[in-house]
Amino acid sequence: MSTINTGDIADGTVIDGxxxxxxxxxxxxxxxxxxxxAIEAGPHAKTAVISKLYPxxxxxxxxQGGMAAALANVEDDNWEWHTYDTVKGGDxxxxxxxxxxxxxxxxxxxxxxxxxxxxxNRTEDGKIDQRRFGGHTREHGxxxxxxxxxxxxxxxxxxxxxxYQNCVKLGINFFNEFYVLDLVMTEVDGVxxxxxxxxxxxxxxxxxxxxxKAIIFATGGFGKIFKTTSNAHTLTGDGVGIIWRKxxxxxxxxxxxxxxxxxxxxxxxxxxxxxGEGAILRNAEGERFxxxxxxxxxxxAPRDIVAxxxxxxxxxxxxxxxxxxxxxxxxxxxxxxxxxxKLPDITEFARTYLGVExxxxxxxxxxxxxxxxxxxxxxxxxxxxxxxxxVVKGLYAAGECACVSVHGSNRLGTNxxxxxxxxxxxxxxxxVEYVKTAEFVPLPKDPAGGxxxxxxxxxxxxxxxxxxxxxxxxxxxxxxxxxxxxxxxSLEEVTQLIQKLRARYKNIxxxxxxxxxxxxxxxxxELGFLLDLxxxxxxxxxxxxxxxxxxxxxxxxxxxxxxxLVHTMAYLTGDPESEEAGDHIRLDWKPVxxxxxxxxxxxx
Amino acid sequence: MSTAVADKKPAAAEEIPTFTATLIIRRFDxxxxxxxxxxxxxxxxxxxxxVLDALHKIKWEQDGSLTFRRSCAHGICGSDAMRINGRNRLxxxxxxxxxxxxxxIYVEAIKxxxxxxxxxxxMEPFFDSYKEINPFLMAGATKGxxxxxxxxxxxxxxxxxxxxxxxAACTSSCPVFxxxxxxxxxxxxxxxxxxxxxxxxxxxxxxxxxxxDKEGVWRCRTTFNCTxxxxxxxxxxxxxxxxxxxxxxxxx
Numbered sequence: 001m002s003t004i005n006t007g008d009i010a011d012g013t014v015i016d017g018x019x020x021x022x023x024x025x026x027x028x029x030x031x032x033x034x035x036x037x038a039i040e041a042g043p044h045a046k047t048a049v050i051s052k053l054y055p056x057x058x059x060x061x062x063x064q065g066g067m068a069a070a071l072a073n074v075e076d077d078n079w080e081w082h083t084y085d086t087v088k089g090g091d092x093x094x095x096x097x098x099x100x101x102x103x104x105x106x107x108x109x110x111x112x113x114x115x116x117x118x119x120x121n122r123t124e125d126g127k128i129d130q131r132r133f134g135g136h137t138r139e140h141g142x143x144x145x146x147x148x149x150x151x152x153x154x155x156x157x158x159x160x161x162x163x164y165q166n167c168v169k170l171g172i173n174f175f176n177e178f179y180v181l182d183l184v185m186t187e188v189d190g191v192x193x194x195x196x197x198x199x200x201x202x203x204x205x206x207x208x209x210x211x212x213k214a215i216i217f218a219t220g221g222f223g224k225i226f227k228t229t230s231n232a233h234t235l236t237g238d239g240v241g242i243i244w245r246k247x248x249x250x251x252x253x254x255x256x257x258x259x260x261x262x263x264x265x266x267x268x269x270x271x272x273x274x275x276g277e278g279a280i281l282r283n284a285e286g287e288r289f290x291x292x293x294x295x296x297x298x299x300x301a302p303r304d305i306v307a308x309x310x311x312x313x314x315x316x317x318x319x320x321x322x323x324x325x326x327x328x329x330x331x332x333x334x335x336x337x338x339x340x341x342k343l344p345d346i347t348e349f350a351r352t353y354l355g356v357e358x359x360x361x362x363x364x365x366x367x368x369x370x371x372x373x374x375x376x377x378x379x380x381x382x383x384x385x386x387x388x389x390x391v392v393k394g395l396y397a398a399g400e401c402a403c404v405s406v407h408g409s410n411r412l413g414t415n416x417x418x419x420x421x422x423x424x425x426x427x428x429x430x431x432v433e434y435v436k437t438a439e440f441v442p443l444p445k446d447p448a449g450g451x452x453x454x455x456x457x458x459x460x461x462x463x464x465x466x467x468x469x470x471x472x473x474x475x476x477x478x479x480x481x482x483x484x485x486x487x488x489x490s491l492e493e494v495t496q497l498i499q500k501l502r503a504r505y506k507n508i509x510x511x512x513x514x515x516x517x518x519x520x521x522x523x524x525x526e527l528g529f530l531l532d533l534x535x536x537x538x539x540x541x542x543x544x545x546x547x548x549x550x551x552x553x554x555x556x557x558x559x560x561x562x563x564x565l566v567h568t569m570a571y572l573t574g575d576p577e578s579e580e581a582g583d584h585i586r587l588d589w590k591p592v593x594x595x596x597x598x599x600x601x602x603x604x
Numbered sequence: 605m606s607t608a609v610a611d612k613k614p615a616a617a618e619e620i621p622t623f624t625a626t627l628i629i630r631r632f633d634x635x636x637x638x639x640x641x642x643x644x645x646x647x648x649x650x651x652x653x654x655v656l657d658a659l660h661k662i663k664w665e666q667d668g669s670l671t672f673r674r675s676c677a678h679g680i681c682g683s684d685a686m687r688i689n690g691r692n693r694l695x696x697x698x699x700x701x702x703x704x705x706x707x708x709i710y711v712e713a714i715k716x717x718x719x720x721x722x723x724x725x726x727m728e729p730f731f732d733s734y735k736e737i738n739p740f741l742m743a744g745a746t747k748g749x750x751x752x753x754x755x756x757x758x759x760x761x762x763x764x765x766x767x768x769x770x771x772a773a774c775t776s777s778c779p780v781f782x783x784x785x786x787x788x789x790x791x792x793x794x795x796x797x798x799x800x801x802x803x804x805x806x807x808x809x810x811x812x813x814x815x816x817d818k819e820g821v822w823r824c825r826t827t828f829n830c831t832x833x834x835x836x837x838x839x840x841x842x843x844x845x846x847x848x849x850x851x852x853x854x855x856x
Contacts, residue, residue, distance in 0.1 A: 054727060054731070056682060056770050057675045058681075059676060108749065110751075111749055111750065115746055115749075117743075117799075117802070117804070119762070119763075119802070120759075121756075121759065122753075122754050122756045122758075122759050124756065125753075126754055126755050126758075127753065151766070152763075154767070157680060157769070161768075165739050165740040165741070168735050169740040203720065232681065233675055233677060234675045268678045345680070352679070352697060353699075354652075468660075468664030469664075509668075510668065511667055511669045512668055512669035514669070515635065516634050516635060516721055517720060518671075519672075520663075520668040520669055523668075
């Protein structure tokens, strides 16, 4: 018998030491997208949410500034302007049908959250207040518009809490501190179909197989491939890495956003809301340098442009400090009462971590790796694509791990909290529809076999290499070679390094050989995913011989619509340890969906 | 062991000085140890490093088996509440320069919750208490999918308690909770407060009845440990007092 009989599995069945569970819908990840999907799915199908962390620890909670929706509560606005801004912000690599859905459904998404209890800041007449944010404009770029709905500078925290509260209300099943390590595929009539996922229970070290009809990936980003990042330690791209290892494509991986204002030296995020409320970026001479780069929007230009302008200022010797290697975010002209009401958390970060008083001193800042525009390709129903046109039945993705693509080559601020709500909800709905008629796909004979092999490899770690050393070398090199400015040479350098690190990774040492709460083992497994994702990012970046949005090639400084107005689709096709990346990675291209907005030069 | 010595290496003018600090960590490996034990580690640190950085240096450079939770590393996810020099804090928000490094830094798991391994405790009882107070908006449907109105003054009324990150620093600093694990604890009451004083909520009486129970707000002895422990600066004791008032006088 080559498969496990579905009827043999009840919740809690143990076969060969592996626990088995059965759910109609399994959601991997308990951040905003995962929990928004759960709220949609829970009442209609037997649903489980599996999360590496306790849900309230998810990195959605670190988002600060706001969630975009053209409510027009404080000034004239409409969703069509929002669509246009999103398309232009993404440097025309956005799929315009998806951007239109994002902008249209934004309004209901905000109302949904308010109705669920989210405590938005309010206008004097009691409506949801709105603030300015980078790249969001009125009348197609004429001036900044107040579109971001917010709760002080902890909007993400309030979204995460509100979604969790509603999951508690609905009695959603959570498997907390369960680390999903594999997607189980079963061959049915010559096609590989998903039949479940395998998770490692951190508390016990035991494996769990979750058989399910529908699986939603909502696993977040992978900023930890970089050294300077706003991302949490746990953002190691496990979900995206699992999909990659299955031979399914990853889209637009070369596009990574560097947020302009990380605390210098630390990378901790200072919200763009600061600039939305009037903060100004200054160089060592005190000059408001953004006026030179983007005269209309100035400090509120999209993030890719601001980050690049900052890097240019530093290169040209106008950085501040003894090494002239950072710039200033200045809010000293804002009233302390306004700062306290609207930006309390980020001012506290500056005080706590840099010892700087933002009331009176400008805050040292530098761009920080923040957000993956690329990821698991999906259509607008959140169904995962297996190639340019066909979907993987029963498999969905939403949030930062997914690429719809609503962000194209550069995401606008406040569009990610929006993305998780709109497409998290869509993923939940699509899964519910699917499981109404779908049957369980039988599990293969040893569904946890792949995970056992990974864990055995890591556990046998009696080598000499430290996990943290390999990880640091990767992160340092990615910052040096694949950050804001890239060249073929720099990308070649990090490619070579990744191959060497992969060999050294086989020789790691593990100190903790225990079963319970083995975070040493967890970090080793995570490092494997980081290496995989860094490689595909760099490989995709080398092949995109143009500059667009968040991807700046100094050897190809212009946008090239003739050759590159297409999405990159990367596939793992061979042994990842083979020497040349080209021996195991294949690239394909997918057309961009263009509806109303033909590509134009991007000026702000 | 406990000396903090400035590094004597000839430094370039710009070089930031490091020093050696000693961390004494309460370790517990459930597979091996019958009782927790204290272990010393000397770590090379900068003044601007956080206790979390020190723990990472130990884990990454000395002993990979040291076990603790962490995620965001800037005080917003609530993973790394622990007892540092006898006070509950977040490791990622506690800077080394704010501690007296001429003495060793003592680090142990938060108290009152079952110890699992090293600095990790079982968080389930904590979240169970939270879930018992109905931590969600209880209100009827709105007309035609519209936002509910709320004035800035009404919104400000419960702003403080919306900041909670459920790190358990408050609850696990409470002497009443240490002796009676059935007590709801400050964090659950803070989250009840967040809804009781939300003008949109219609379920206050349900929560007030729950908290009027023998394991509810009346167990609070106003020791202010919770307020001191809160890494978000929430006036926890005051919030508890306001809930007590609401039970006596009804929701204001």
